[in-house]
Amino acid sequence: MLTDQGAKNWRLCCGSLPGSIREDTLGKDSRVVRTDVLVIGAGAAGIRAAIEAKKQGVETLLVAKGGLGESGSTFYPNGWGWGFQASLGIVDKKDTPGEHLQDILEASLDMCDESLAEILAREAPERIKDLIDYGLEFDKRNGEYVQNYGCFNKRPRAFIVTGMDKIRRFFTGAVRNHSIRVMQNTMVVDLILQEDTCVGAVGVDARGQVVVFEAKSVVMATGGGGNLFLFNLNTPDITGDGQAIAFRAGAELANLEFFQIGFGVLYPVEKTLFEGLLFRHKPRLYNGVQREFIKDYLPSGVDMEECFRFRAAHMPFSTRDVSKYIDIASFREVIEGRSGPHGGILIDLTNVSRGALRANPSEEAWWSQVKARGFDPTKELMEVTLHVHALNGGLRINERTETSVPGLYAAGEVAAGPHGADRPGGNMMPATQVFGARAGEFAAKRAKSMKRYCAKKKIAEELEVSIQQMMRRKDGVLVKDAKDRIQKIMWENVLVGRREENLAHCLSTLSRIEQRELPELAISNTDELFDALALSNMVQLGKMMVTAARARRESRGSHHRDDYPKMDKNAGRSVVFRREGEEITYHSEHL
Ligand SMILES: Cc1cc2nc3c(=O)[nH]c(=O)nc-3n(C[C@H](O)[C@H](O)[C@H](O)COP(=O)(O)OP(=O)(O)OC[C@H]3O[C@@H](n4cnc5c(N)ncnc54)[C@H](O)[C@@H]3O)c2cc1C
Incomplete structure (x- = not known):
C-alpha cells in the first residue's frame, strides 16, 4: 500500500544556499549572458534539445557542468557503447511501435505516464533516423543494422553503437555543425523566477565567477543522480542538480523510489x-x-x-x-x-x-x-x-515536456513519465532524443513569443556571498566528508532490502547533515566549489527519494521493501512531490 494518501508536509530547507531566486533579490555585480533558449546539461538530451531549438531559428545556449563530450552518463567513459530501442522492424519484421509500447507498459507496472510512453515508442524510429542522418554510425552485420534484445523487451529492437569515442566525436561534431553556443565547466545553481515564471538561471564557472543567464525559455537536461550513492556508474557531475533546482522553483517530481x-x-x-x-x-x-x-x-x-x-x-x-x-x-x-x-x-x-x-x-x-x-x-x-x-523518476513533464513551472521544460534522465517501476533496457537513449527534440521545439516556439527578461544588476549576491563564506571559513565542515556521509547513508539504506527503520534513520541523518553541516561548509579552492554547491541538491533529492521509498509499503519493479516483499495491487499510483511555499507535500496519483 501507499501510506499517507493525503498530503504530508515538511519544511523546505536549502541549507546555506539560496532557493530559486526571485527577481527582487539584491546582489552585487555579476556577468550576464543572454539567450532565447537556455539548455542546462550537455548530454544526449540537452544536445538534442539545443539542435532542435537552433533549427527553429532562435538563439540557443548550451551550458554544462562538465566538459562537452565528457560529462554525463551519455559519455560514461567505462561504458562499451549504447543500445537504442526503436521499432523499425529490420531484424524482426513484426515489430511495431505498438509492440514497443506494450514492453514499456509491462516493465512499468502501472508507474509510467502512458501518453509519454506512447510518444516514446511512436517517435523513437524518427529520432534514430535523425541520428543516422546527422552521421552516427550504428553497428551493422553483413550490411544490415544489428538489433538486439534488451532487458524487459520481447523483440530484438535495440540498435547498437559500439565505442564511446565514436559517440563522443559524433555529439561534439553535431554541436559544432549546428553552430550551438556552449559554456562548459559552468554549474547552474538555481533558476530565476519572475512571478513564478522561469526567466533564466544563475550559475558559477570553474573559477568561481557568478554568471546570470537571462532566457525566454529554459530546458533542464541535467541527467540523473547516481552520485547520491557511494557506488554508482555515473560521471561525478551527476548529482541530482536539475531535479532539486527545478523542484525549488516549483516543479513536481515523481517516481523517485524507482531507479x-x-x-x-x-x-x-x-x-x-x-x-x-x-x-x-x-x-x-x-x-x-x-x-x-x-x-x-x-x-x-x-x-x-x-x-x-x-x-x-x-x-x-x-x-x-x-x-x-x-x-x-x-x-x-x-x-x-x-x-x-x-x-x-x-x-x-x-x-x-x-x-x-x-x-x-x-x-x-x-x-x-x-x-x-x-x-x-x-x-x-x-x-x-x-x-x-540510472533514475527512472524525476521531473514531471507533459507531452510538450513542460514542467509545472511556466517557461521550464525538461528532457532526458532528469524527467519522469516515459518509464515506470522498471525500464526496458535501451529506452533511455530514445527518451533523450524524443523528448530532447520536443523540449527544444516547444521551448523555441515559446521563446519566439516572449520578451526577454532583464536581470536586475545585483541578482546574484546571495550566491556570491555564499561562495565567499565557504572560501573564508577556516574550521568548517570539509566538502568531501559531508559528501561521503551522504553517499554512504544513501547506499546502505536505499538500495535493495529497504526497511522502515533504515529509511527513517537515513532521513534523519540527511536532515542532520542539511541543518548542521551544509551551513558550515568550508572550501579551500575553487576545485571543490561544484561539489560544495551540489551537496544541498543531493540532500534535498535524497530526502524525497527516501520519503517516496517509505511511502511505498510494497515491492514493485526496482523498489524492494524487505518488510513489504510483495506487490500490492492497490498501490498502483505514483508518489508525486510538490512544493507549496516553503512546504513540501506529496500525494499519490496516476501519472
Ligand atoms: C554505464 C551506463 C550504460 C548505459 N547504457 C545505456 C544504453 O545502452 N541504452 C540506454 O538507453 N541507456 C543507457 N544508459 C542510460 C543513459 O546513458 C542515460 O540515462 C542518458 O545518457 C542520460 O542522458 P541525459 O542527456 O539525460 O543526461 P547526461 O548524459 O547524464 O548529461 C547530463 C548533463 O548535465 C550536466 N549537468 C548536470 N548538472 C548540471 C548543473 N547543475 N549545471 C549545468 N550542467 C549540469 C552534466 O554536466 C551533463 O553535461 C546507461 C547508463 C550508464 C551509466
Missing part, C-alpha cells in the same frame, strides 16, 4: 558495469570468508539455476522474478560485513571457457573492455557490488 541498480565491478576495473548476461554461466559467488552464500537466502522451492537464468535476462535488479535473491543476498553479505578485500562479493568465472564468455555480442563487448585493461576473468576472480545506474 536502476545493477552489479558493477570493484576489482580489477572499478566503476565498470558487470555484464548481466554473464550470469547465464552460473558463476560461483563467494563472500569474504570464501563461503558460497546464495543458497542461504533462497526460500524453499526456489531453484538457484532459475535465479541465474532470470538474472541473466536483465541488467538491473528487479523484484519481478526470482533473480532478486542474487542481488538481495549479495547486498546483505556486504552490509553485514562479510565482503571481500575491495568491499564487494567475489564472482568466479574461471571454470567458463574463453569462447563461452565471448559467445554473445554483449559479452564480446564486455570481454574486450576488461581485456583492454589487462584482466582475464577466466584466470582471476572479480569483485563486484551493487551500483546505482
Whole structure:
C-alpha cells in the first residue's frame, strides 16, 4: 500500500544556499549572458534539445557542468557503447511501435505516464533516423543494422553503437555543425523566477565567477543522480542538480523510489558495469570468508539455476522474478560485513571457457573492455557490488515536456513519465532524443513569443556571498566528508532490502547533515566549489527519494521493501512531490 494518501508536509530547507531566486533579490555585480533558449546539461538530451531549438531559428545556449563530450552518463567513459530501442522492424519484421509500447507498459507496472510512453515508442524510429542522418554510425552485420534484445523487451529492437569515442566525436561534431553556443565547466545553481515564471538561471564557472543567464525559455537536461550513492556508474557531475533546482522553483517530481541498480565491478576495473548476461554461466559467488552464500537466502522451492537464468535476462535488479535473491543476498553479505578485500562479493568465472564468455555480442563487448585493461576473468576472480545506474523518476513533464513551472521544460534522465517501476533496457537513449527534440521545439516556439527578461544588476549576491563564506571559513565542515556521509547513508539504506527503520534513520541523518553541516561548509579552492554547491541538491533529492521509498509499503519493479516483499495491487499510483511555499507535500496519483 501507499501510506499517507493525503498530503504530508515538511519544511523546505536549502541549507546555506539560496532557493530559486526571485527577481527582487539584491546582489552585487555579476556577468550576464543572454539567450532565447537556455539548455542546462550537455548530454544526449540537452544536445538534442539545443539542435532542435537552433533549427527553429532562435538563439540557443548550451551550458554544462562538465566538459562537452565528457560529462554525463551519455559519455560514461567505462561504458562499451549504447543500445537504442526503436521499432523499425529490420531484424524482426513484426515489430511495431505498438509492440514497443506494450514492453514499456509491462516493465512499468502501472508507474509510467502512458501518453509519454506512447510518444516514446511512436517517435523513437524518427529520432534514430535523425541520428543516422546527422552521421552516427550504428553497428551493422553483413550490411544490415544489428538489433538486439534488451532487458524487459520481447523483440530484438535495440540498435547498437559500439565505442564511446565514436559517440563522443559524433555529439561534439553535431554541436559544432549546428553552430550551438556552449559554456562548459559552468554549474547552474538555481533558476530565476519572475512571478513564478522561469526567466533564466544563475550559475558559477570553474573559477568561481557568478554568471546570470537571462532566457525566454529554459530546458533542464541535467541527467540523473547516481552520485547520491557511494557506488554508482555515473560521471561525478551527476548529482541530482536539475531535479532539486527545478523542484525549488516549483516543479513536481515523481517516481523517485524507482531507479536502476545493477552489479558493477570493484576489482580489477572499478566503476565498470558487470555484464548481466554473464550470469547465464552460473558463476560461483563467494563472500569474504570464501563461503558460497546464495543458497542461504533462497526460500524453499526456489531453484538457484532459475535465479541465474532470470538474472541473466536483465541488467538491473528487479523484484519481478526470482533473480532478486542474487542481488538481495549479495547486498546483505556486504552490509553485514562479510565482503571481500575491495568491499564487494567475489564472482568466479574461471571454470567458463574463453569462447563461452565471448559467445554473445554483449559479452564480446564486455570481454574486450576488461581485456583492454589487462584482466582475464577466466584466470582471476572479480569483485563486484551493487551500483546505482540510472533514475527512472524525476521531473514531471507533459507531452510538450513542460514542467509545472511556466517557461521550464525538461528532457532526458532528469524527467519522469516515459518509464515506470522498471525500464526496458535501451529506452533511455530514445527518451533523450524524443523528448530532447520536443523540449527544444516547444521551448523555441515559446521563446519566439516572449520578451526577454532583464536581470536586475545585483541578482546574484546571495550566491556570491555564499561562495565567499565557504572560501573564508577556516574550521568548517570539509566538502568531501559531508559528501561521503551522504553517499554512504544513501547506499546502505536505499538500495535493495529497504526497511522502515533504515529509511527513517537515513532521513534523519540527511536532515542532520542539511541543518548542521551544509551551513558550515568550508572550501579551500575553487576545485571543490561544484561539489560544495551540489551537496544541498543531493540532500534535498535524497530526502524525497527516501520519503517516496517509505511511502511505498510494497515491492514493485526496482523498489524492494524487505518488510513489504510483495506487490500490492492497490498501490498502483505514483508518489508525486510538490512544493507549496516553503512546504513540501506529496500525494499519490496516476501519472
Ligand atoms: C554505464 C551506463 C550504460 C548505459 N547504457 C545505456 C544504453 O545502452 N541504452 C540506454 O538507453 N541507456 C543507457 N544508459 C542510460 C543513459 O546513458 C542515460 O540515462 C542518458 O545518457 C542520460 O542522458 P541525459 O542527456 O539525460 O543526461 P547526461 O548524459 O547524464 O548529461 C547530463 C548533463 O548535465 C550536466 N549537468 C548536470 N548538472 C548540471 C548543473 N547543475 N549545471 C549545468 N550542467 C549540469 C552534466 O554536466 C551533463 O553535461 C546507461 C547508463 C550508464 C551509466
